[in-house]
Amino acid sequence: MPKSRVEAFSDGVFAVAITLLVLDLHPPSTHGSLLAALADGWPEFAAFALSFAVIGIIWVNHHAVFHRIARVDRTLLFLNLGLLLSVVLIPFVTALFALYIAHTGDQADLAGALYNADFLLVAIFFTAINVRVDTEARLRREHVPPTSPAQRLRFAAGTFVYAACIPLSYVNPVLALILDAAVAVFYIGDQLGSRTAADD
Amino acid sequence: MPKSRVEAFSDGVFAVAITLLVLDLHPPSTHGSLLAALADGWPEFAAFALSFAVIGIIWVNHHAVFHRIARVDRTLLFLNLGLLLSVVLIPFVTALFALYIAHTGDQADLAGALYNADFLLVAIFFTAINVRVDTEARLRREHVPPTSPAQRLRFAAGTFVYAACIPLSYVNPVLALILDAAVAVFYIGDQLGSRTAADD
Amino acid sequence: MPKSRVEAFSDGVFAVAITLLVLDLHPPSTHGSLLAALADGWPEFAAFALSFAVIGIIWVNHHAVFHRIARVDRTLLFLNLGLLLSVVLIPFVTALFALYIAHTGDQADLAGALYNADFLLVAIFFTAINVRVDTEARLRREHVPPTSPAQRLRFAAGTFVYAACIPLSYVNPVLALILDAAVAVFYIGDQLGSRTAADD
Amino acid sequence: MPKSRVEAFSDGVFAVAITLLVLDLHPPSTHGSLLAALADGWPEFAAFALSFAVIGIIWVNHHAVFHRIARVDRTLLFLNLGLLLSVVLIPFVTALFALYIAHTGDQADLAGALYNADFLLVAIFFTAINVRVDTEARLRREHVPPTSPAQRLRFAAGTFVYAACIPLSYVNPVLALILDAAVAVFYIGDQLGSRTAADD
Numbered sequence: 001m002p003k004s005r006v007e008a009f010s011d012g013v014f015a016v017a018i019t020l021l022v023l024d025l026h027p028p029s030t031h032g033s034l035l036a037a038l039a040d041g042w043p044e045f046a047a048f049a050l051s052f053a054v055i056g057i058i059w060v061n062h063h064a065v066f067h068r069i070a071r072v073d074r075t076l077l078f079l080n081l082g083l084l085l086s087v088v089l090i091p092f093v094t095a096l097f098a099l100y101i102a103h104t105g106d107q108a109d110l111a112g113a114l115y116n117a118d119f120l121l122v123a124i125f126f127t128a129i130n131v132r133v134d135t136e137a138r139l140r141r142e143h144v145p146p147t148s149p150a151q152r153l154r155f156a157a158g159t160f161v162y163a164a165c166i167p168l169s170y171v172n173p174v175l176a177l178i179l180d181a182a183v184a185v186f187y188i189g190d191q192l193g194s195r196t197a198a199d200d
Numbered sequence: 201m202p203k204s205r206v207e208a209f210s211d212g213v214f215a216v217a218i219t220l221l222v223l224d225l226h227p228p229s230t231h232g233s234l235l236a237a238l239a240d241g242w243p244e245f246a247a248f249a250l251s252f253a254v255i256g257i258i259w260v261n262h263h264a265v266f267h268r269i270a271r272v273d274r275t276l277l278f279l280n281l282g283l284l285l286s287v288v289l290i291p292f293v294t295a296l297f298a299l300y301i302a303h304t305g306d307q308a309d310l311a312g313a314l315y316n317a318d319f320l321l322v323a324i325f326f327t328a329i330n331v332r333v334d335t336e337a338r339l340r341r342e343h344v345p346p347t348s349p350a351q352r353l354r355f356a357a358g359t360f361v362y363a364a365c366i367p368l369s370y371v372n373p374v375l376a377l378i379l380d381a382a383v384a385v386f387y388i389g390d391q392l393g394s395r396t397a398a399d400d
Numbered sequence: 401m402p403k404s405r406v407e408a409f410s411d412g413v414f415a416v417a418i419t420l421l422v423l424d425l426h427p428p429s430t431h432g433s434l435l436a437a438l439a440d441g442w443p444e445f446a447a448f449a450l451s452f453a454v455i456g457i458i459w460v461n462h463h464a465v466f467h468r469i470a471r472v473d474r475t476l477l478f479l480n481l482g483l484l485l486s487v488v489l490i491p492f493v494t495a496l497f498a499l500y501i502a503h504t505g506d507q508a509d510l511a512g513a514l515y516n517a518d519f520l521l522v523a524i525f526f527t528a529i530n531v532r533v534d535t536e537a538r539l540r541r542e543h544v545p546p547t548s549p550a551q552r553l554r555f556a557a558g559t560f561v562y563a564a565c566i567p568l569s570y571v572n573p574v575l576a577l578i579l580d581a582a583v584a585v586f587y588i589g590d591q592l593g594s595r596t597a598a599d600d
Numbered sequence: 601m602p603k604s605r606v607e608a609f610s611d612g613v614f615a616v617a618i619t620l621l622v623l624d625l626h627p628p629s630t631h632g633s634l635l636a637a638l639a640d641g642w643p644e645f646a647a648f649a650l651s652f653a654v655i656g657i658i659w660v661n662h663h664a665v666f667h668r669i670a671r672v673d674r675t676l677l678f679l680n681l682g683l684l685l686s687v688v689l690i691p692f693v694t695a696l697f698a699l700y701i702a703h704t705g706d707q708a709d710l711a712g713a714l715y716n717a718d719f720l721l722v723a724i725f726f727t728a729i730n731v732r733v734d735t736e737a738r739l740r741r742e743h744v745p746p747t748s749p750a751q752r753l754r755f756a757a758g759t760f761v762y763a764a765c766i767p768l769s770y771v772n773p774v775l776a777l778i779l780d781a782a783v784a785v786f787y788i789g790d791q792l793g794s795r796t797a798a799d800d
Contacts, residue, residue, distance in 0.1 A: 001263065001264075001267060005207060005211060005263050006263075007605060007608070008207070008211045008608060009211045009214060009215055009259060011215075011605060011608045011609045011612055011633070012211055012214070012215025012216070012415075012612055013215045013218060013219055014609060014612070015215070015609055015611075015612025015613045015615070015616055016215055016219040016220075016416075016612070016616050017219050017222075018613060018688065019613055019617050019620060019683070019688050020219060020220075020222070020223070020616075020620075021688065022617075022620065022622070022688050022689060022691050022692050023223070023620070025689075025692040027201060027692070027695050027696040027700075028747035030699060030700060030703040030707070033707070034700065034707045034710050034711065035479075035710060041751045043330050049685075052685055052688065053681075056681040056684075056685075060677050060678075060681075061611060063601065063605055063606075063677075064601075067601060074260070077260050077263075078256075078260075078388060080258040081253075081260075084218070084256075084279050085249075085252055085256075088218065088221065088222050088252065089222060089225075091222050092222050092225040092227070092267050095227050096227040099227045099230060100227075100230060100234065103230040107233075107234045110234050110235060111234065158616075172567075183393070188674075188678060201463070201464075205407060205411060205466075206463075208407070208408060208411045209411045209414060209415055209459060211415075212411055212412050212415025212416070212420055212612075212615075213418060215415070215612075215618075216415055216416050216419035216420075217419050219423075220419060220422070220423070223423070231477045267539055274460070276461075278456075278461050278588060280461075281453075281456040281460075284418070285449075285452055285455075285456075288418065288419050288422050288452065289419065289422060289425075291422050292422050292425040292427070294428040295427050296472070299427045299430060300427075300430060300434065303430040307430070307433070307434045310434050310435060311434065330502060355562075401663065401664075405607060405611060405663055406663075408607070408608060408610045408611045409614060409615055409659060411615075412611055412612055412614070412615025412616070413615045413618060413619055414617035414618050415615070416615055416620075417619050417622075420619060420620075420622065420623070423623070474660070477660050477663075478656075478660075478788060481653075481656040481660075484618070484656075485649075485652055487654075488618065488619050488621065488622050488652065489622060489625075491622050492622050492625040492627070495627050496627040499627045499630060500627075500630060500634065503630040507630070507633075507634045510634050510635060511634065540612060
């Protein structure tokens with residue numbers, strides 16, 4: 001099967017999910033100070049910005065992974081559906097985390113753990129897709145070799161950080177949020193370097 | 201008429217519908233225990249996961265059916281619109297079923313019947329599209345034969361299960377939900393087998 | 401400029417608008433009888449079904465009009481944006497009309513007038529796009545002649561009915577709804593006949 | 601990397617964002633006069649119409665900019681993500697501005713400043729994309745020269761107006777809204793003229 005509709009469907013889901021994030025930004029009630037309300041709502045904005053960046057980076061990586069692919073089989077279709085499932089959950093776990101950081105002293109830990117568990121799920125499906133593409137030569141475009149162990153490790157780096165952020169959320173959920181943001185920044189730079197050399 | 205825009209429009213509707221499902225997942229109020237609230241909300245999550253799987257499988261099958269098609273006529277366009285109508289209703293019947301399983305003792309039966317009635321509608325429109333493609337050779341790509349009776353029966357299997365789940369919802373709506381999930385799992389495996397042999 | 405992105409963007413807007421209609425279907429409160437609540441909610445379902453059919457037919461017609469086009473200029477881009485604006489308003493006027501039919505004795509007239517005024521806007525922008533394509537030969541594909549007066553009249557039939565339904569809403573808003581539905585059914589049949597002969 | 605998926609993903613985000621604007625139009629309560637409620641709700645409708653026009657124009661300009669591009673690199677991907685981030689925020693700042701104009705005497709200034717700050721962000725990312733395309737010849741299609749200083753100035757005109765509207769919102773937020781609308785109208789005309797000569 002050709003890959004064009006998989007890309008179109010995935011791009012659609014990414015586009016809707018990244019845009020739905022805005023529905024979790026609520027204009028504050030007009031009864032109090034707008035400035036104070038916006039300042040108090042910082043977890044909403046921080047989680048929005050981080051989730052936007054994460055979905056954006058997922059899309060860029062999806063772009064890069066499918067650039068190596070010539071055709072898809074049903075296994076790949078369903079792995080991709082698993083990836084999309086975890087992406088679709090991002091607006092929910094984002095809203096949950098933002099709400100609990102802003103309004104509870106003690107339950108933000110579980111909310112943060114779920115937030116990072118969903119990112120971990122994304123990373124796991126991405127790794128599974130990559131492994132499938134590496135092991136099934138007929139799915140790859142001509143002259144595209146399997147990824148090197150170093151590339152695979154770098155690509156999977158997020159997996160370990162997200163896994164570590166699950167228990168870390170129980171220590172300090174805001175710290176886990178900052179670490180997630182650091183991963184996002186790290187991914188931009190690192191991928192940029194390797195991509196220019198390997199894929200263009 | 202070429203089929204490209206039908207695929208693009210359908211992919212758009214599938215992508216929006218599958219992503220809108222997340223709007224029915226509500227972060228619980230911060231006044232109680234988050235863990236208990238998430239545990240109580242299991243019907244929401246179960247219905248979300250099942251509906252995601254069902255729309256995902258619909259998309260994969262739509263992909264497979266249109267892979268056999270070379271061009272579309274207006275009859276096919278309107279049959280496809282009927283299919284999309286029943287897909288667009290999925291987030292509504294999902295929210296309805298989840299709400300009534302969680303909060304009522306006795307009315308989940310009707311909600312479950314409507315949930316399965318919508319899946320039945322999907323199955324009926326799919327069958328109608330397939331019959332149209334089988335009977336109108338000019339719509340098919342070259343060298344694509346009509347489906348065999350065995351393929352047609354397997355493709356239509358869901359129709360019978362969804363039809364049976366409508367009365368079953370009045371006996372036990374959770375059992376109907378489990379049976380729907382079993383159909384989803386069955387479809388993944390079965391289609392995978394036949395596809396590899398017949399279509400690639 | 402090539403037309404591919406105009407089609408992709410328009411398909412995206414149509415897909416989102418037609419799917420957002422489902423957000424106006426609300427699961428009834430679990431305190432009363434579900435069956436009675438669904439029966440009372442008939443205007444919601446009728447307006448949903450009608451608006452779905454209307455957007456579906458708009459998409460089919462958009463498909464047919466752009467099938468005649470080879471390239472677009474900025475005038476056409478902005479006429480198309482006007483068409484999309486009126487399509488995006490459909491979920492709002494649908495929710496408004498359904499709410500006022502269901503809950504008010506006397507104000508459904510204005511809501512019905514706005515509902516039909518939006519459909520009129522769609523029809524006007526469609527006519528403007530058609531006129532533009534007819535008068536600018538360089539926008540049309542090779543060998544595609546301008547539409548005949550008879551075709552133009554048939555294509556514009558909805559314009560007159562929607563215009564008439566605005567005052568009719570003040571007499572009987574439910575009758576206007578029924579007339580809108582009749583137009584939708586009429587369009588399916590009529591266009592089907594003419595299309596098969598002229599465009600395939 | 602080819603540009604097709606960037607266009608598809610961007611078109612998806614534009615389509616969802618422009619359509620989500622309708623979610624901020626709320627049918628008024630059925631307890632009062634519908635006509636009076638709609639009249640009172642003019643800021644909602646004005647902000648909806650303006651934001652629709654702005655996203656529409658952004659899309660047309662995105663179309664024109666990417667028409668000059670042959671391929672994308674990761675820098676361009678992330679600049680484009682920045683543009684999309686500011687587009688996704690438009691429904692939020694629109695709802696915020698409309699709410700505060702309608703319901704508060706004094707806090708509409710901050711809401712108006714944020715509305716224009718988001719438009720400024722859009723303009724800045726657009727300029728950055730343009731500069732990148734102008735300085736990296738390998739990203740442009742063959743025979744496409746860098747933009748002239750006059751074109752660049754005209755393209756960037758909105759930047760200055762949006763920047764000026766931020767302090768202006770503290771003087772008169774409705775005036776800022778009117779100026780934004782004037783910019784939108786100006787852009788339609790101006791771009792139309794230059795485009796016809798330069799790009800077709």
